[in-house]
Amino acid sequence: MARHVARPDPRAHWILLVLGLLVLLGALSLNGLATNVGGGSGPSAANAQSGVPEQITGGGPVLRLDGPTPVARRLPSRTVALTFDDGPDPRWTPQILDVLRRHHAHATFFVVGSRVDAHPELVRRILAEGHEIGSHTFTHADLGSVPAWRATAELSWTRNAIAGVTGRQVTLLRLPYSSTTASLTGPQYRALRAAAGSGHVAVLADRDARDWERPGVPAIVRAATPQGGAGAVVLMHDGGGDRSQTVAALEQLLSRLGRDGYRFTTVSEGIAAPASMLPAGDGARLSGTVLRWAQTGAGWLGSAMNLLLGVALVLGVARLLVQVCCAQLHVRRVRRPRRRRPEVTAPVSVIVPAYNEAANIAATVRSLVASAYPALEVIVVDDGSSDGTADIVERMGLRGVRVIRQANAGKPAALNTGIRAARAGLLVLVDGDTVFQPDTVYRLVQGFADPTVGAISGNTKVANRRGLLGRWQHLEYVIGFNLDRRMYDVLECMPTIPGAIGAFRREVLFAVGGVPADTLAEDTDLTMKVLRAGWRVVYEEGAIAWTEAPSSLRQLWRQRYRWCYGTMQAMWKHRHALGEPGAGGKLGRRGLPYLTVFQLVLPLAAPAVDVFAVYGLLFLPWSSLVLAWVGLLLLQGFTAAYALRLDRERYGPLWALPFQQLVYRQMMYLVVVQSVVTAVVGNRLRWQRMARTGEAAALVGAGPVR
Structure with a gap:
């Protein structure tokens, strides 16, 4: 007697098709998030909104917001913490690192998580040359305007991305589209307070070079130069667009301030705080590695879809x-x-x-x-x-x-x-x-x-x-x-x-x-x-x-x-x-x-x-x-x-x-x-x-x- 052979249920392929299309949409969305990354600083002080305590708007740029009372700290006189946002960028970040190395200066780089996954070798070089790394979210999202779940995900993904590449856990955070303390908006302040609950320390700026506007090298140098020998956290950019003016201005700024007796250091060293980067756990490293693979695969898939179209x-x-x-x-x-x-x-x-x-x-x-x-x-x-x-x-x-x-x-x-x-x-x-x-x-x-x-x-x-x-x-x-x-x-x-x-x-x-x-x-x-x-x-x-x-x-x-x-x-x-x-x-x-x-x-x-x-x-x-x-x-x-x-x-x-x-x-x-x-x-x-x-x-x- 012949044995009845069960065949696969042909209706199951509809479930597989829907799941496959959902996975495809998810992968393309990840690629879209990772590649549609903007850049730039925040509004001027005239656009600041209510809801920010006075001790913050009038205080220093380094903020501890995890306690009942906000704490703001400044850098000492003739101390400059150069900070660079929106990188790493395969063209401009190496040039900025070269300039810093020639002048024996250290800086803090606030990196975008998706760009960390795209250029892990640059992140490792930043660390190898003695610089500090902070978070600038995963997709350069404005955390003051996104839902709470998205803000949490942005910070978590960035931490994991950095952990997967470097084995370190970051604590410093600069919000995209933020600038000086005087220009901090109410939604941004609330986003920083929420981020403090996961161990982040906020870093704003004393001097915003606004180099992303490409106003010219002299204007960038003037905007970044502290006044009267004061210490400052200086905001510049190593990614997000054409940064040729930033590279040239950085060369002049380091030479001029160096002659005036300024020292250049990282944010943590400038305020004599403990190291901001800690060893990451195995779970964070594994999550970061998986995220990097997923982002890489999503990029390949996006390219394949463009080719298919x-x-x-x-x-x-x-x-x-x-x-x-x-x-x-x-x-x-x-x-x-x-x-x-x-x-x-x-x-x-x-x-x-x-x-x-x-x-x-x-x-x-x-x-x-x-x-x-x-x-x-x-x-x-x-x-x-x-x-x-x-x-x-x-x-x-x-x-x-x-x-x-x-x-x-x-x-x-x-x-x-x-x-x-x-x-x-x-x-x-x-x-x-x-x-x-x-x-x-x-x-x-x-x-x-x-x-x-x-x-x-x-x-x-x-x-x-x-x-x-x-x-x-x-x-x-x-x-x-x-x-x-x-x-x-x-x-x-x-x-x-x-x-x-x-x-x-x-x-x-x-x-x-x-x-x-x-x-x-x-x-x-x-x-x-x-x-x-x-x-x-x-x-x-x-x-x-x-x-x-x-x-x-x-x-x-x-x-x-x-x-x-x-x-x-x-x-x-x-x-x-x-x-x-x-x-x-x-x-x-x-x-x-x-x-x-x-x-x-x-x-x-x-x-x-x-x-x-x-x-x-x-x-x-x-x-x-x-x-x-x-x-x-x-x-x-x-x-x-x-x-x-x-x-x-x-x-x-x-x-x-x-x-x-x-x-x-x-x-x-x-x-x-x-x-x-x-x-x-x-x-x-x-x-x-x-x-x-x-x-x-x-x-x-x-x-x-x-």
Whole structure:
């Protein structure tokens, strides 16, 4: 007895997908926080707010705020503690360190945690050369305006980042956008009080050089020079922008003050306080190391996403250019006067496989019988219908229409039954929900005047396009299906003749073994077999067939799931066409790569692109996002308008295009995800039939739906 092998639950991949996208968003957000770091000092004293004790605003720049009474300390006379914010920076920090080393001066560097992780070697050099390190938050965030949890995280991440790189725990803290004690704001003071609870000692400044404004070297030197021999904590910057003026001003400042008898030291040494950097625990070191790895990985991921977007954009534009060029060639080839070929009037057999098509079968058969073609027979193969489909056709009593009944065996079997029963040498295969125009059959078979043509694709149009979902599918058919078919025709690699309308030589179908039944996309599988047999497959835009598209998202999902899964099956089945000569090789080296890139790879990457868009809303300028979105929409609008013009359709449905990006596009790429997962886990997808509403039947006698 065979053992039942349990297969993975395919629904679990949705959980994994959501978790993966959340992880991606988290990683991109970390990268956004780490890379979108600003710089600069705080407001002037005139902008200080209430809520700051007078002993702070009028006291020294080094603040102990962990006790009931604030303590402010100053540096002694002729003592300068040079401090540098916003680093480390790979360009400017080494230059500043070189200047300090030449003058045998020490300083205090208030580092940004994310930049510590990005440039750990600079932090180690700062310590190795005898300087002091303090915290300047992880992302240069204004702690006076962020939520308490964010402020706590900023300080904790910075401490851990420094611990992971140096093995030391820092206690000194300077708030971003802070300056002198006189300019301290109420929110900043409250943020410093909260930070004191985790052991931080606040350091402001006596002299703010405001070098980040780049006022010129003389102005920086004047602003940084203490008056009357007083000691001072001097605020400068080694990161956050162009610091060439800071480097030059530092050289002059050290020389001038050195001649005046000043000594240059760190903040802690200047106030004779114990060392501010203590050995870090193992937990802090490990957390810092993990954080650095995470930030590095997030940076790589951000770069990869930028590359992915760039590649996708280039491919999208290249695809559009190829489509437009091929469409123009196709139009010129169709309209170009050429040597008159004989008119094709050979008998045609139209085969209609039908399973529970009671809603549309009468309209389908009536439209076929009304065809303006001299020799036509219609064969309806009822594949075990339970809704009286065959009875409806028989009661019509139309001349030239035959009904064949068989037990339910699937669409391929029904088609093969009709092929065997057909009397004509030219066969037209039609879905049971499709309505032809009077000239459709005639236009469709004229391509057979070329003896190298083995099959011809018609032009499928959506009949029920009045609702929003119908308009979306109408645009998709015109843009994606028919524009692609013109390209395939020019490149001679047509991968699919739609089941709704296709013509074949009977001898070709017998040569390839009939309609295959081992994939769910039998139309794609059959077309690829015809190409690999050495025949040409062409597109006839004037042979129009109106078909009923799914009228609900559920039905649309089931249809596209089957199409996508079946197309993947057919692509895998015919993968050996890559190395074949002739028509098969054109399919393998043109059609299959195109399908792989634009129907599998890019749709699989689309969820990540949408996550990147959410990331952009959080971290990128909205003006850039709006410009990019409008540009993409205009490109899609141009493509849609061009395709509608080629198909002689009205431009009215274009208004639905922006909304298509919000629902329809996401649904289509999720279909691809579901199909790939189904194939990977080895589950077998069953045939899923769409419920018919009979809307296609309304076309008979009513003309095309616009």
